[in-house]
Amino acid sequence: MIGPSMKSLKIAALISAFALPAVASDLDNLTSAERASFREEVRAYLLDNPEVLLEAMQVLRDRDQQAESQADAQILSQNAEEIFNDGISYVGGNPDGDITIVEFLDYRCGYCRKAHSDMAKLLETDGNIRWVVKELPILGEDSDASSRLAIATLRHYGDEAYQTLHDVLMTFQGPVNEQTMPMLASEAGIDFEPLKPLLDSAEVSDHIARVRELSHKLKVSGTPSFVIEDTILRGYLPLRDMQNIVAEVRG
Template structure:
């Protein structure tokens, strides 16, 4: 690892612009390059904290760049994110702060954050929660996502949330049989559900969700959009409260 960094810094020196090299007029000779490489190596071996500082600075820059890119993507896709006309909206449909969750029904972290989201909706009557299926964890994830989207076709989506919560609260392997059992428990017409799962509209909604997640730079589930911020991971309830407060402010 140190050798790689030494060579990296040496390469920077060899290709640096004229001011950095103090007006060096001629290319370095092989002996000069070897001496510089050895010098860089000795500096890094003697001061390994330089590597940590450099990596931390790089990580901070990458995070800042990703944040700016996400903000730009959110601004450019606001309607698709917050009001696409097809995603289920929980909480207060006229709320002053919207949380958008991209999730997978087989995602343990999504299941972990689910109680916090439901608690937040009960605590704060002005929060609007938009749920977007993002099946990325295998065939069962796709089946569960198709079933959830298809549930929106029954009773104007009135049974969606019970079905959604049932799948989120389920522990163990969520097989196709379990998905349809949970659909029955949510009082859904399972035969109609299976038909609607195969409809082109269902496929279009899921493809749109995945494409939107890609544009936003969401690389895993859960992923949240709160206000103009992209928030990855299963954030705790207190953090959700704070993010809502900041978005509201």
């Protein structure tokens, strides 16, 4: 627990940083008695006006958010080609859409499954969105197996089969392994046999590795996460929020 003297120091520093810049530059020149008097005055002022602390904290939050947004914009600019046009990721929706939404997902993630239905509605109701899927299996062996099956399908059968299998994997409740993969492929209308040699291939492993490396650069550590134009959104967003963001970008 912070004692009274340390708390007063922190408050004095906070107030001087946000409200009394002239005083802040002279604090080092104060005598001990003057410094103690100053702290008492600040303490008395804060007790009478506690809303000042809330205002100061809001300024701190705004500054942190602005700094984070600027850092994200720089990261996105440096990695734009890998994010939006890597040549390996699935591209759905309208490939010529005026807005691109990039989604990092894991098939075993509950919020990714929730976002899946929201994204389907968004793409259905807005025909001008380009959707890029980044396979980011982070929740264990079933996650990795699911992504390998999906990527192998994309490589061998193409976009349409991938989209169908993607939907199957997002709704499947059981384990994903050698025993269930043939059934999942069959449900998606594809033959599993040609996919078997691809599951552990260098091509599929490299695909996952590239996405994982990109996620590290973007500081994306959880799923779902989204990149919408020049903004990184870490975490699940309800459909209405996604629609609002798309409208803001267009506006």
